[in-house]
Amino acid sequence: MERRKFVKRSVLGSLSAALGMDIVYGIKMPEGYTPLVLQDPDPYTLFRKDKQMVLLNDRPWNMEAQAHLLDDPVTPEKFMFIRNNGLVPENIDVENWTLTIDGEAVRQKKVYSLSDLKSKFPVHTYQLTLECGGNGRNEFDPPAKGNQWTVGAVSCAEWTGIHLADLLEDVGMTTEAIYVGYHAADIHLSRDPNKEPISRGIPIAKAMQKETLLAFAMNGKDIPLVHGHPLRLVAGGWPASTSGKWLNRLSIRNQVHDGAKMTGTSYRVPCNTVAPGEKVKDEDMCIIESMPVKSLITHPKSGAVISNGKSLKIRGHAWAGELEVSKVEYSLDFGATWNACRTNPPANRLAWQRFEATVVFPKKGYYELWSRATDSSGMGQPMVLPGWNPKGYLNNACHRIAVKVS
Amino acid sequence: MEDYSKFKQQARAIYRMMLLVLFFMIITAAGVLYLVYNPDLGSFRSTAPDSEYVEVEAPEEDDFDKIVDGIHQRTGLVDAEGLMAVVNNCTNCHSAQLVTQNRMNRERWFTTIKWMQETQNLWDLGKNEEIIVNYLVTNYPVEKKGRRANLKDIQWYDYQE
Structure with a gap:
């Protein structure tokens, strides 16, 4: 047996073992080609994702961002969530597509x-x-x-x-x-x-x-x-x-x-x-057709500890499905009182909108910063979970981050 | 006489050729034997990685179902009664991560299994169905969250503007 084939067979053997199945026509695989599933078992490298993204599922691939990763006005590839229902196509032939x-x-x-x-x-x-x-x-x-x-x-x-x-x-x-x-x-x-x-x-x-x-x-x-x-x-x-x-x-x-x-x-x-x-x-x-109004505080990252007397600049994004966001507010007291944020118009229809505010904390302690957006029809985000549904869709409850003033 | 010496010459040539063939056969045989006893070609391999071949970590054959600290390493599932029924029936199409993310009661697991059988090509589980559902509700029980849970796992850090 030629050395190349021999080595290839033994690599195939371990591939098959790792996959728990035989690779049909495996011996006909082109030199240097490895099936997509194993090309790079690290999805972060494979899909060019930031290490702070959170992997929910590796078959099918599903990965989400954390709030603070979504701070860019236009989401870069490395912070974009992955939601797959099946397996990624294996041979994409652009020329003949x-x-x-x-x-x-x-x-x-x-x-x-x-x-x-x-x-x-x-x-x-x-x-x-x-x-x-x-x-x-x-x-x-x-x-x-x-x-x-x-x-x-x-x-x-x-x-x-x-x-x-x-x-x-x-x-x-x-x-x-x-x-x-x-x-x-x-x-x-x-x-x-x-x-x-x-x-x-x-x-x-x-x-x-x-x-x-x-x-x-x-x-x-x-x-x-x-x-x-x-x-x-x-x-x-x-x-x-x-x-x-x-x-x-x-x-x-x-x-x-x-x-x-x-x-x-x-x-x-x-x-x-x-x-x-x-x-x-x-x-x-x-x-489900249009998604409901929602907002996300993208800065600072939850868990910020600041010194008493210092103000905190916060920002985030808000969106409202088919509609536009008319206002965004924040609360430091679990929704008892609300304060307005500056809210920008969208870059174009159906783009999310930037909001910003400068927050002053009254005294030391543990705080939750809540954000609430309202759409152009007057519909706002609920403070608790919205209507329960069997598949758990459309949770647009206010976003919350933790802040400690010491 | 001339014929005789010609014959002798030819015989010698054949003899030499035979020797040469034998020599190569021995060399080849030695090579084959070496391959058989050293399948990874240990001493021939250069230290630089061969870019033609992708390094694949071969699983240690003996403990493909290795358990460390009560966790089945290949799937991340908790080692408990019914583990292998779950591994063998529930991780063929999707990852075990889809199983462990979900918390359901018995009834909803049975409904989910039925849905997978009707629409997703899941086979008849026979008496394993009971074993699997028992494993899931025991090891991955439903947690009460209420209408809004406390913020958890907060990683505190000094905020710098």
Whole structure:
């Protein structure tokens, strides 16, 4: 046996052992290639994430930021949360990547290459807030099933792409069109090729908004692999699961899209509010659309100890789904009194907004700094947990950080 | 006579060739034997890492299911009755981290298992189902959090502007 093959076989042997399964056609793997799962078992290096990011799950990959990491006006890649339902696609061939448009309500099926999309339509850039529907799930009682996100499953990056509306116009929809459902190249956890990990979508009205993009770049560069390279739907202000990654097909539906994680209890809340722990039938669950108003204190990091008599400059971000944030306030006394923060307008619609304040503490002691945003319809954040729901979505309770004055 | 000396010459040539072949065979055999007894090619390996091959930490074969301080090292699960039923049935598709993050009562675990069987290709667990759910509710019980818990795990630091 040649030495190379021999060594390769023994490496394959340990690979198989580590994976707990045989690598089919392993011996045909190209020289120097290792399966994605083991290319770099450290997700921080693999996905270029900051070491302070918190890993919730390694299969599928799920990782969140901490509040103080989200201080940049535009979220850099290293601080952007990862939410995957399946496995990251393994072989992305950008040259031959296509997007197929089909469905009951399409005039005729059409296929676009990536270069078609980039060259045929005007290109736009927006800062768009993407928050996981389950952000804040860890606070629900009784606990809700799923990744136990705390506060860090939110980002506001700069996305570049074409208006989905321009593409839909080019394809042509019939009057029956109701919903756009996405399909993508990710792999089901069971590796069953007939199953999609996730295939959600948006109603036509949301698809036609100018901020709804078919994006190919994030923060001025190709979209990172784990965030949907080479093509991603970006629907700001809605649960981030509507912003499908690794897109290869869009279906124009004559009904509400019924793909994976559109039905049952996924990304749905009870149509009518329920008591904590109450059972809810599937037919009484309604799809989440716009995310609720929320704010995050991104500076200082929780746990700051300051000297008595010194003022503290605080800042953060606030967002309100489809709406704009009209004001942000802070409280030092658990919500008994509130003080106004300076709040900036958004860079564009559906971008988060910066708020700032200078805080003076009356005396020594333990404090909790709370922030509360109110949207343009007058709806504010609750101080305790909002309505319980079986899957633990939409926790927009006031954000809190601890401060000690000594 | 001429024929005889020619024959002798040819025979000698063949003899020499045979010797050469034998010599190479012995060398090859020695090489093969060396490979068999030193599969990692220990003394041939240079000290510089060979960039062609990715270093993969081979698990110590004997303790693939090693337990340290009551924790199953490969999955992070607590070592208790039913551990291996959970490892073998619940960590094939997703990581054990998805299991340990979740706190549910018996009823909700059964519902979750049913959902995984109906939609996620989970197989029939047979009598392991009871063992698995017992393990989960015993070792990862539901914690009461109320409507808003105290801030926990605060890391205090001197704030510098």
